[in-house]
Amino acid sequence: MNHIHIFTDGSVNTQSKTGYGAYFAIADLVTPIETLKDAVKVKRFEQTSSTKLELQTLLWALNETYETINLTDAGDMPLVIYTDSQNIMSLPERRARLEHNHFFSSKNKPLNNYELYQEFYRLHARLNCRFIKVAGHSASHQKDEIDKLFSLVDRSSRRALRENR
Incomplete structure (x- = not known):
């Protein structure tokens, strides 16, 4: 069975609350890096934070990827x-608790980004996703492929x- 590998990240200016998310999707991890530089998509997000931007970028990447694969095979x-x-890594395990609390905090206030969490869970339910944590910002000599x-x-x-x- 084929896999699609999606890499996502974002950078935000906390003063202006403007950020840029970036992602690319590939089917083959042995694709030469030089050929992938043009495959990276970048999008600007306004009124965001680092946590929100990471989620916005992931949702953007998942939605675009979902549109490109055969919808009957998406799951x-x-x-x-x-x-x-x-x-993002913790969201799958937090789902039951967040939904049980209707995305409200212990102080009975809606969670920041609750709408994005809900969209994440809707997509996650339709797609067969596995998440891998990348260290990020490693020294060049410590980086694997x-x-x-x-x-x-x-x-x-x-x-x-x-x-x-």
Whole structure:
């Protein structure tokens, strides 16, 4: 069975609350990195934070990827998602508790980003996703092939943020 590998990352300016998310999706992890630089997609997000941006970027990537695969096979096509976001990594295990509490905090206030969490769970229910935590920002000599691929989205989002201040 084929897999789609999705790499996502984001960089945000906390003062302006503007951020850039970056992602790319590939079917073959042995694709030469030089050929993937043009495959990275970058998008600007307004009124965001680092946690929100990581989730916005993932949802954007999942929605675009979902549109490109055969909808009847979407649940069967395994997606492997690479992220450095601890929040995203914890979302699958937090689902039951968040839904049980109707996305409200212990102080009975709606959680920040609850709408994004709900969208995440809707997509997650339709797609066959597995999440892999990437260290991110590792020294070059410590990077394996996955880290090198992840660097493409890391660098792209940071570059977009620098160039568009």
